[in-house]
Amino acid sequence: MHGVQTKRDWPCLTLAEVQSVLAHYPSAPSAVRIVWHSMRPFSAAARVLVSPPDAVAEGDNRAHTFSQIAEHDVSLPQPEAAFILKRHHASLRTVAALEEEHAFMQHLAAKDVPVCLPVATRSGHTALAQGEWTYELFPPAPGQDDYRDVMSWKPYHSTAHARAAGQALGRLHLAASDYAAPSRGEGTVPAPQRQGTKTQAENASGKDDFSQGMAVPAGRPLTSSMNALGQSDLLPALRQWVKEQPGLAEQLAPHTWEDDVQAVLTPFHTVLRPLLPHIRSCWGHGDWHGSNLFWQKPEETKTEAKVSCILDFGMAERTCVPFDLAVAIERSMIDWLDLSRSHGVVAYAQLEAFLQGYHATHPLDAAEWAQLVAFLPLVHVEFALSEVAYFGTLLQDHASADVAYADYLLGHARWFAGPEGQALLDWLTRYAAHVLPATDVAASSASEHRPHA
Incomplete structure (x- = not known):
């Protein structure tokens, strides 16, 4: 029942919504534009271009910072960088539920399994709740x-x-x-x-x-x-x-x-x-x-x-x-x-x-x-x-x-x-x-x- 769909389960992320979410992250950049919306079920996801910050943020060692995203996204012309933002309905994934997944990923990363770790918010959490939605943010995956x-x-x-x-x-x-x-x-x-x-x-x-x-x-x-x-x-x-x-x-x-x-x-x-x-x-x-x-x-x-x-x-x-x-x-x-x-x-x-x-x-x-x-x-x-x-x-x-x-x-x-x-x-x-x-x-x-x- 799951895979690429002909219709979306959830409304697409908007640029205003993305900017509201980014405000909760250290050294938050400005979203430039959304270049892709996922057609997969259960959540909404988009690839967003941003203007990276001038300064390197002090990130938690569990997660990436925006400056690291900009540094490693070599597929895009500078000064733009990209990340993936996913939005879940809170009845499906709360912050605690997403951080169960993230903790497993962090364990794997510590053992050199190639996973893409989420970006941490200012509070140190790797997921964010806003209203009826829960968000997680990822740098672009290599490859x-x-x-x-x-x-x-x-x-x-x-x-x-x-x-x-x-x-x-x-x-x-x-x-x-x-x-x-x-x-x-x-x-x-x-x-x-x-x-x-x-x-x-x-x-x-x-x-x-x-x-x-x-x-x-x-x-x-x-x-x-x-x-x-x-x-x-x-x-x-x-x-x-x-x-x-x-x-x-x-x-x-x-x-x-x-x-x-x-x-x-x-x-x-x-x-x-x-x-x-x-x-x-x-x-x-x-x-x-x-x-x-x-x-x-x-x-x-x-x-x-x-x-x-x-x-x-x-x-x-x-x-x-x-x-x-x-x-x-x-x-x-x-x-x-x-x-x-x-x-x-x-x-x-x-x-x-x-x-x-x-x-x-x-x-x-x-x-x-x-x-x-x-x-x-x-x-x-x-x-x-x-x-x-x-x-x-x-x-x-x-x-x-x-x-x-x-x-x-x-x-x-x-x-x-x-x-x-x-x-x-x-x-x-x-x-x-x-x-x-x-x-x-x-x-x-x-x-x-x-x-x-």
């Missing part, structure tokens, strides 16, 4: 925006790009492995308890036990989360989670959603359930695809392709490596917009290159491969439900809400229960057997009990 007009459910331009994207995601997961922030948002709801289950503290394995009746985090809207998905009983957990999502229960009321969950999603969750106690939680990007990556120019690198900057952490959340890797496969390797084709729906050559790049950087063990295969048909569930609430409640776009429910939430899972989806899951299982040591191959297969259409 080329090769996918600016490409839908997120489209493949990479080449196997070289796919391989480089896999390598970059592997490096991100390595850097994220010791990031200790909890799941996003402050609210939790009681998890349905199963008789005889242990709490996380009682779990002797030392791993985050998502299956043992832990509290279900309410999380933030429009993130790639597994807060309910990670519980041992999917439907009771989803009932509780849905109640905590603003407007979602009302949007689901016309649907027989509980019956649909039982019929379409629960068979896949039955495969995932025994793997949940072995999950090692980790923050992930949550929306990994080509248009959230910038690329080095060919003349600047000796390799075939290289990611120069990682963008848009808006869907980032504490999940686990196999879940975040499944998101990346779901976003770019299946042509969801043209499933009617007789062949070529799955970009297998790119998928293999992507996994080769990832494996060279961050090899999965047998348990993680099994989790990846089991997560893939379900990885979209909580985000799709969040889209139902977003379109139906906030935008009053009931047609899009129905598409998010029928085509996205249920349609994607049903595709995985059909022959092409089963073939993809079998391919992944065989690929895992190919790259894993022989002693670990048996543990990596989840295909024997996979649901079929």
Whole structure:
């Protein structure tokens, strides 16, 4: 449901609005003009040219200053510089919610992962609230925006790009492995308890036990989360989670959603359930695809392709490596917009290159491969439900809400229960057997009990 759109969800930023926002930043420049408006959903974003200040501002070491923007934006004739301003509705992202994303980005930057850090306001915050809106400001990312007009459910331009994207995601997961922030948002709801289950503290394995009746985090809207998905009983957990999502229960009321969950999603969750106690939680990007990556120019690198900057952490959340890797496969390797084709729906050559790049950087063990295969048909569930609430409640776009429910939430899972989806899951299982040591191959297969259409 997300990618380049033919119509915008939110009104474009205006020059007067931009100037009002810039007044809150140190050594604030004057906005000259807006040169580009994004067509992507969920927020409004624009590229704005400014006249940089004469003096170098003393910036917080967490963020860029305007003078640094001017210094590094070599693509523009001086004295003009550029930055990206994003505006969110406060019901979707507050200052605290954006700073959850920014804190993760700062952690990654400290470990030399190429991310584009936000600019700090005079108060030291990296987000700003004004009325019903919340803003964040970024310097231009280094590299080329090769996918600016490409839908997120489209493949990479080449196997070289796919391989480089896999390598970059592997490096991100390595850097994220010791990031200790909890799941996003402050609210939790009681998890349905199963008789005889242990709490996380009682779990002797030392791993985050998502299956043992832990509290279900309410999380933030429009993130790639597994807060309910990670519980041992999917439907009771989803009932509780849905109640905590603003407007979602009302949007689901016309649907027989509980019956649909039982019929379409629960068979896949039955495969995932025994793997949940072995999950090692980790923050992930949550929306990994080509248009959230910038690329080095060919003349600047000796390799075939290289990611120069990682963008848009808006869907980032504490999940686990196999879940975040499944998101990346779901976003770019299946042509969801043209499933009617007789062949070529799955970009297998790119998928293999992507996994080769990832494996060279961050090899999965047998348990993680099994989790990846089991997560893939379900990885979209909580985000799709969040889209139902977003379109139906906030935008009053009931047609899009129905598409998010029928085509996205249920349609994607049903595709995985059909022959092409089963073939993809079998391919992944065989690929895992190919790259894993022989002693670990048996543990990596989840295909024997996979649901079929």
